Amino acid sequence: MGxxxxxxxxxxxxxxxxxxxxxxxxxxxxxxxPTRRMTxxxxxxxxxxxxxxxxxxxxxxxxxxxxxxxxxxxGLSTKQLEWVSQNVDRVLHSAAxxxxxxxxQESEPWRxxxxxxxxxxxxxxxxxxxxxxxxxTAYVCGLRTGRIMESDVDVGQEPGNDYERSKLQAxxxxxxxxxxxxxxxxxxxIIIGDSKTGFTNTFHGFxxxxxxxxxLTQMQTPDETGRLYAKSRFTLDGDESKNLIPVDxxxxxxxxxxxxxxxxxxxxxxxxxxxxxxxxVHDVLxxxxxxxxxxxxxxxxELEDPSEVERxxxxxxxxxxxxxxxxxxxxxxxTQTAAPHLPCPHIDRELLTRLSQVAIDMNFSWxxxxxxxxxxx
Ligand SMILES: NC(=O)c1ccc[n+]([C@@H]2O[C@H](COP(=O)([O-])OP(=O)(O)OC[C@H]3O[C@@H](n4cnc5c(N)ncnc54)[C@H](OP(=O)(O)O)[C@@H]3O)[C@@H](O)[C@H]2O)c1
Numbered sequence: 001m002g003x004x005x006x007x008x009x010x011x012x013x014x015x016x017x018x019x020x021x022x023x024x025x026x027x028x029x030x031x032x033x034p035t036r037r038m039t040x041x042x043x044x045x046x047x048x049x050x051x052x053x054x055x056x057x058x059x060x061x062x063x064x065x066x067x068x069x070x071x072x073x074x075g076l077s078t079k080q081l082e083w084v085s086q087n088v089d090r091v092l093h094s095a096a097x098x099x100x101x102x103x104x105q106e107s108e109p110w111r112x113x114x115x116x117x118x119x120x121x122x123x124x125x126x127x128x129x130x131x132x133x134x135x136x137t138a139y140v141c142g143l144r145t146g147r148i149m150e151s152d153v154d155v156g157q158e159p160g161n162d163y164e165r166s167k168l169q170a171x172x173x174x175x176x177x178x179x180x181x182x183x184x185x186x187x188x189x190i191i192i193g194d195s196k197t198g199f200t201n202t203f204h205g206f207x208x209x210x211x212x213x214x215x216l217t218q219m220q221t222p223d224e225t226g227r228l229y230a231k232s233r234f235t236l237d238g239d240e241s242k243n244l245i246p247v248d249x250x251x252x253x254x255x256x257x258x259x260x261x262x263x264x265x266x267x268x269x270x271x272x273x274x275x276x277x278x279x280x281v282h283d284v285l286x287x288x289x290x291x292x293x294x295x296x297x298x299x300x301x302e303l304e305d306p307s308e309v310e311r312x313x314x315x316x317x318x319x320x321x322x323x324x325x326x327x328x329x330x331x332x333x334x335t336q337t338a339a340p341h342l343p344c345p346h347i348d349r350e351l352l353t354r355l356s357q358v359a360i361d362m363n364f365s366w367x368x369x370x371x372x373x374x375x376x377x
Pocket of ligand 1: 007008010011012013031033067068069070093094097112116136167188190192202204
């Protein structure tokens with residue numbers, strides 16, 4: 001078996017993918033950029049050390065290529081390119097910018113999600129790589145409603161933000177690349193932490209609302225009930241569905257499909273069979289942020305005379321406006337057919353509360369540099 005080259009290995013999803021693919025015996029190479037304080041090698045060392053701790057055994061190490069998807073040849077030397085040409089036969093492209101809005105076409109998310117994909121595809125052409133796994137998003141469907149099929153791509157939909165627009169363009173680019181002979185597209189919905197340990201190293205989406213709720217309530221004093229009375233209104237109905245999926249499940253399904261060639265060449269919606277309702281998300285926010293007194297004002301309602309807390313909340317959460325609504329129904333026939341033995345864990349009150357509590361205990365931050373014994377007793 002040739003090497004699989006993974007981009008985005010330091011991200012939330014990428015670090016699970018290297019764990020699961022390395023555990024399955026897949027020879028891995030990773031393209032990683034250095035940070036101000038750590039080389040690419042050091043970054044991967046920390047992540048693999050974390051997994052060794054978690055799993056109680058040493059996992060095989062990937063070959064680390066220091067580079068950047070926004071550079072020609074991904075910033076690799078001639079010697080590294082030669083190694084790739086001789087050893088790598090598959091790219092798993094997970095790297096992306098999760099910035100929702102951009103200030104210009106030269107900035108994120110365009111630079112990495114569109115420019116970066118073009119560079120990765122050029123690199124595949126140069127090095128003769130013909131098999132490509134692409135991590136897209138279920139939300140390339142934009143603001144569509146109704147049932148979204150895995151075969152749907154560009155049907156003239158209106159994207160909800162620049163991120164969705166850039167990811168749709170990226171998907172169209174990889175689909176149009178004639179030198180790619182086998183293309184598998186993964187479209188996860190909203191990724192949250194590990195269903196078993198609660199671990200996450202990023203705090204977007206659901207966590208952003210949680211962090212905001214937590215910060216706002218921490219600033220005030222609870223009443224005699226021990227909780228904070230926060231009369232506030234959610235501009236939702238309560239029965240909107242949201243497609244939250246644990247990162248360990250996303251990675252397990254992807255690793256299974258990647259290691260079983262008969263499932264290659266398709267598009268997979270990585271979405272739950274039973275989405276959570278916004279009422280449950282609301283209840284968990286109230287409980288874990290230790291407040292009560294909030295209610296649903298109705299979907300899309302313009303709040304009259306918003307309180308200071310409501311104004312602060314909606315000002316900060318504005319970036320996620322396109323997610324503050326009912327999700328469409330994602331058909332996931334391909335995923336269910338390929339991996340029926342890997343059902344998505346049901347996100348119930350208990351699991352969402354536990355994930356929220358872990359994020360609060362982590363103070364909504366994670367640094368790979370600090371030695372941690374996360375969840376290891
Ligand atoms: N998170 C979600 O809810 C969600 C939902 C649907 C789809 N997705 C897709 O899933 C994929 C992984 O997302 P994630 O949640 O794991 O995101 P993440 O935690 O933000 O990780 C992004 C990864 O991309 C890397 N990256 C970004 N720009 C790069 C560049 N110029 N050169 C090299 N590496 C670069 C980052 O490297 P650094 O560590 O150096 O920054 C990091 O490893 C993305 O394609 C995303 O669009 C995510």
